[in-house]
Structure formats: structure tokens, C-alpha cells
Amino acid sequence: MDFTTFLIQILNSLQYGLLLFLVASGLTLVFGIMGIINLAHGSFYMVGAYLAFALTSLTGNLMLSIALGIPLAFVFGALLEWLLFAHLYKRDHLEQVLLTYGLILIFEELRSLAVGDDVHGVDIPALFSASIPLSDTLSYPVYRILISVVCLVLAGALWWLMQRTRLGMMIRAGSHDRDMVQALGIDINLLYRTVFALGVVLAALAGMLAAPISSVYPGMGSSVLIISFVIVVIGGIGSVWGALVAALLIGFADTFGKVLLPDLAGLAVYLVMAVVLLWRPEGIFKKG
Template sequence: MSFATFLVQCLNSVQYGMLLFLVASGLTLVFGIMGIINLAHGSFYMIGAYFAFTLTSLTGNLFVALLLGVVLSLAIGYLLEWVFFSFLYERDHLQQVLMTYGLILIVEELRSILVGDDVHSVPVPAILSGSIEIGNGMLYPVYRLFVSGACIVLAAALYWLIRKTRVGMAIRAGASNREMAQSLGINITLLYRVVFSLGFGLAVISGMLFAPVSTVYPGMGSQMLIICFLVVVIGGVGSVAGALVAALLVGFVDTFGKMLWQDGAGLAIYLLMALILLWRPAGLLKRG
């Protein structure tokens, strides 16, 4: 393997890992604070991809589509928590699984009615459509670098929100002891809606950013959900920092596994999870 090839695969690993982190961080926030096992989280990623396709088609500009998608995702996330997820807090995990699985079916049916069942592509913005030379004549798409940079900025913003703001302090207090947080005057109902909107928004933005790299197709959220649950388990349930470390590990293992061990690439990340859980059964990092 040449150095240029190794560098390209490292860039791909970071991009994929940061994308997984954005989706998985929303999943681990919702479970860690609200206690809900949300099987529909992968469908939120798919909604983002279809937002990118639809809004880009309407506006002709992916950047405008991203701005509109952020606003829509936060509003839809807030409404979803209010009309649907707010009824799940007192239910056991089996009921949560069944109800969120029902939401998957609803989202898929709405997607089929509104957009259809065809496979779609989202054009890369002209300003980001070029490539840069890495070495030995190898080219790397500028848009992939943009996705990596956007994911890193969003991850830094999430860290700042959780660790450096009063909202983040309330989120951490609610994750640690929701009854104590409520007794101290924190509005748990509003906190849950903010957290769910944040988790929904992260999944949607991830889907929008990655849509031009891949295709937009029915059921695309299912595979993302499985991988994100692996990231959450490896990192430690409820730990955003753990999700970051786990997502990068999974990104590197999956990317290099497909290049070095094609027949067993799909098995590599499950072996990674098994080894880490044998070493640390609760995941890499504690909740927080």
C-alpha cells in the first residue's frame, strides 16, 4: 500500500467516522437522557437524505437546502417529541421498540407517497465539485473534505453546547439524575424536547451532508441504524465522548477492512465490538 493510498483511506475513515458520530450522538443522547430505545433513528437519517434531494431540487442550491433542512429538522423534532415520544417515557423498553418500529413503517409509507420509490442522486455544488491531488496522481474529491470539515465543526459545536453552556449543564444534570434536576427547577418536559430536537436534527443534517456522496434510496436508514447502535454500545450508552471515539474506531476498521479483507469486512466491526465489550463490558467511556 502506497502512502497516497493510505492517506486517502485515512481521510475516508475520518469522514465516515465523523458521520457516524453525528448520527450516533443523537441516538445516545435520546437514550441516555430520555431512556427511549428509538429504532426510528435510522429513518431520521433517511429523512435528511430525502430533504437534501427535495430541497436541492426546489432551490437549486445544496447550501440553501442545508439551511432550510436545519430549521425544518428542529421544528419536526420538537413536534415529534410532543405528539409521539412524550407518551413513551413511562412505557417499558418492549413497548418503546414496538412503537418506534411502527414509526419506521409510517415514515417509509410517507416517503413512498410523497417522493416515490425510485433511487435518486443529489448533485455536488459546483464550487465543491473539484478534486485535489494527494500524490502519485491520486485525486480526492473536495466535497468529501467539506463533509469531514462540516462534521468536525458540528462535533465541536456539540461539545461546546454540552460542556460550556447552561443548556448543556441541564442536559448533563438530566442524564445524571432527572428527579434531582427537576427538583432544582429544570423544566424536564422542555429539556426532553430540546434533546430530542437536537438528536433528530443531527441525524437529518448527517443524511443531508452525505446524500451527494452516495445515493438516496428507500430503506437507507436501516443499515445506518445498525451501525449506530454498534457505535453507541462500543462507546458506552449515554456517552457522547464515547460515541466519538467509537465512531472513529468503527470508521477506520470498516474502511481499511473493506480494502484489506473484502470477504470479511462486514465481520470486522462486530469483532471490534466483541473485543471491546470483553475488555470493558459497559463500553469505552462513562455516560456524559
């Protein structure tokens, strides 16, 4: 492998890992803070991708579609929490799993009825459709770099929200002692609704960003869900920083595994998980 090819794989690993972080960060917030095992989280990624496809078909501009899709995803998440998930906080995990698995089936059926089962493409905006030359024959797409930059900015914004704002302080307090936070006069139900809606937005945004490079197709949320749970377990349940580090580890393991050991590439991610859990069973970082 020459240096240019190696550099391209590094960039691919970063882009893939950071995109996975967006999905996994929403999952770790909902799982770690609210105690909800949400098997439907991958469906929110799919919803985001199809939302990008539908809105781009109407507006002709992906960036405008993303700007419209973010508030729509937030409202969708808030309504879903109010209608369904708010009733699960004191239920056991089996009931959470059954409900959220049912949501996967519902979302897939609604998707099939609304847009069919064909694979769809989303055009990259003309402004970001160029590529940066790396050698005489190889180049790297500007749009993939844009995805990495956006994800890094969002990672910093999420850290700032959780660690430096009053809302973040309330969220962290609510994850430790729901009853005490409620006794202090904070509307814990509204707080949890906000957290859940934020998790939906992060997953949907990842789907919207990924739509032009991965296409939009049925069942696309399933593989993302599995890998997101792996990231949450490796990083530490409830830890945003842990999700970031774990997502980058998985991004590198998956990308270089496919390049160096294609026959064993499917094992690379789970091998990383096994090694990390043998070293730190609670994950790389604790909740925080």
C-alpha cells in the same frame, strides 16, 4: 498498497467515521439521557437525505437546502417528541421498541408515497466539486474533506454545549435525576423535547451531507441505524466523546476491512465491538 492509496483510505475512514458520529451522537443523547430506545433514529437520517433532495430540487443549491433543512428537522423532532415520545418515558422498553419500529414502517410508506421508490442523486455544489490531486492518477474530492471539517466543528460545538453551557448542565442533571431537576423549577419536558429535537437534527444533517456521495434511496436508514447502535454500545451509552472515538474506530475498521479483507469485511465492525466489550463491558467512556 502505495502511500497515496493508503492516504486516500485514511481520509475515507475519517470522513465515514465522522459522518457516523453525527448520527450516533444524536442516538446516544436520546438513549443515554432520555432512556428511549429509538429504532426510528435511522429514519431521521433518511428524512434528512430526502429533505436535501427535495429542497435542492427547489432551490438548486445544497448549502441553502441544508440551511433550510436544519430548522425544519428541529421543528419536526420537537413535534414528534410532543406527540409520541413524551408518553414513553415511564413505559418499558418493549413499548418503546414497538412504537419506534412502527415509525420506521410509517416513514418508509410516506417516503414511497411522496417521492416513489427510485434512487435519486443530489448534486455537489460547484464550489466544492473539485478534487485535490494526490498523484498523477489519484485525487481526493473537496466535498468529502468539507464533510469531515463540518463534522469536526459540530463535534466541538456539541462538547461545548454539553460541558460549558447552562443548557448542557441542565441536560446532564436531567439525565441523572429527572424529579430533582423538575423540583428545581426547570421544565423537564421542554428540556427533553430540546434534546430529542437536537438528536433529530444531527441525524438529519448527516443524511443531508451524505446525500451527494451516497445517493438517496429507500431503506437507507436501516444500515445506518444498526451501525449507530454498535457505536453507542462501544463508546458508552450517553457519552458524546465515546461516540466520537467509537465512530472513528468503526470508520477505520470498515474502510480498511473492505480494502484488506473484502471477504470478511462484514465481520470487522462486530469484531471491534466484541473486543471492546470484552475489555470494557460498559463501553470506552461512561456517560458524560
